Amino acid sequence: MRHPLIIAVFVFIVLTVEAHAQQLPFKVSTLADGLEHPWSMALMPDGKMLVTERPGRLHLIDPASGQVKSVGGMPEVRAESEAGALGLALDPDFASNGRLYLCYSTGWTLAPANRLSAFVLKGNKLSGEQILLDDLPGAKWHNGCRVAISPDGHLFASLGDATAADGAQDVAQRRGKIFRLNRDGGVPTDNPFPGSPVWSFGHRNPQGLAFRPADGALWSTEHGPDTQDELNRIEKGGNYGWPLCRGTDECGKLTDYHPAIAEFEHDRTIAISDLIFYQGDAFPQWKGDILFVSLKTGRLYRLKLDGDKVAKTEILLDDEFGRLRDIAEASDGSLYLATDNGEDQILHVTPR
Numbered sequence: 001m002r003h004p005l006i007i008a009v010f011v012f013i014v015l016t017v018e019a020h021a022q023q024l025p026f027k028v029s030t031l032a033d034g035l036e037h038p039w040s041m042a043l044m045p046d047g048k049m050l051v052t053e054r055p056g057r058l059h060l061i062d063p064a065s066g067q068v069k070s071v072g073g074m075p076e077v078r079a080e081s082e083a084g085a086l087g088l089a090l091d092p093d094f095a096s097n098g099r100l101y102l103c104y105s106t107g108w109t110l111a112p113a114n115r116l117s118a119f120v121l122k123g124n125k126l127s128g129e130q131i132l133l134d135d136l137p138g139a140k141w142h143n144g145c146r147v148a149i150s151p152d153g154h155l156f157a158s159l160g161d162a163t164a165a166d167g168a169q170d171v172a173q174r175r176g177k178i179f180r181l182n183r184d185g186g187v188p189t190d191n192p193f194p195g196s197p198v199w200s201f202g203h204r205n206p207q208g209l210a211f212r213p214a215d216g217a218l219w220s221t222e223h224g225p226d227t228q229d230e231l232n233r234i235e236k237g238g239n240y241g242w243p244l245c246r247g248t249d250e251c252g253k254l255t256d257y258h259p260a261i262a263e264f265e266h267d268r269t270i271a272i273s274d275l276i277f278y279q280g281d282a283f284p285q286w287k288g289d290i291l292f293v294s295l296k297t298g299r300l301y302r303l304k305l306d307g308d309k310v311a312k313t314e315i316l317l318d319d320e321f322g323r324l325r326d327i328a329e330a331s332d333g334s335l336y337l338a339t340d341n342g343e344d345q346i347l348h349v350t351p352r
């Protein structure tokens with residue numbers, strides 16, 4: 001005869017595991033696999049996905065079938081360590097003009113350089129490259145190169161310090177900056193430094209850009225060196241401290257300094273990557289929250305904000321799929337995550 005205590009313990013464990021599983025409101029499936037370092041996903045108006053692969057490719061994925069097709073007409077890309085085909089964003093009029101923006105590494109001399117260009121996608125082919133920013137500093141690491149369009153239609157792109165940290169504090173240099181351009185490549189007349197695409201400076205390696213729908217404010221995730229990955233709210237002309245000040249630290253050295261809104265974490269890096277503001281109906285309890293992914297720790301975070309402060313932090317995934325590079329929200333409110341392990345997949349996060 002079994003001991004009642006053993007039965008009680010067994011029942012307790014089963015109920016506890018079941019309760020924990022029920023706490024997660026989502027399930028994760030694989031949309032596509034066999035990819036190599038997917039870096040940036042963009043959802044097209046018809047629901048299909050474009051995704052860059054860091055070695056220099058662009059793919060079109062049909063979420064209905066998971067079928068992956070190569071897009072032709074990619075420029076020659078210098079793929080080396082973290083340099084390659086990186087950020088991607090679609091023009092607000094993409095449905096009618098097919099225009100998209102790509103940040104990629106190029107150059108065949110000593111170090112890679114970076115370039116921000118516009119292309120037109122027709123069918124399965126890119127054409128008509130228009131170079132918007134060229135000869136941007138580059139390196140094997142810290143290229144930034146995230147691209148986003150603001151709600152008022154400006155083109156933003158980030159650039160890391162390309163491993164020369166001091167240049168981030170010099171607004172005349174391009175490294176360690178976030179740029180703002182008109183979508184035709186012109187410099188807006190109301191940029192903070194006349195005639196310059198620089199919008200903010202003192203950045204180390206901003207890997208995520210997203211606009212908060214409620215007020216249009218730009219937020220960014222940024223890699224710290226060995227500690228203090230950052231979540232920043234980006235102000236026009238703002239100095240974000242690198243390499244003089246880090247994270248949420250106070251900084252007496254700089255007058256126009258914007259400390260990070262939050263750090264992840266104070267004593268180490270998680271290798272923070274792309275972020276979004278969740279807007280969908282699939283997870284109504286997340287509406288307005290920041291979701292972001294991390295590389296080194298393979299996490300999906302959810303941040304509930306109270307104004308500009310982080311009120312609550314929740315880790316939704318914790319290394320179940322390895323490194324996570326990119327996050328995108330589909331029109332139905334489900335989420336796509338891109339892994340960054342070398343043999344990679346696009347994951348689909350849907351309600352349970």
Ligand SMILES: [Ca+2]
Nearest residue numbers: 240241242247
């Ligand atoms: Ca900073």
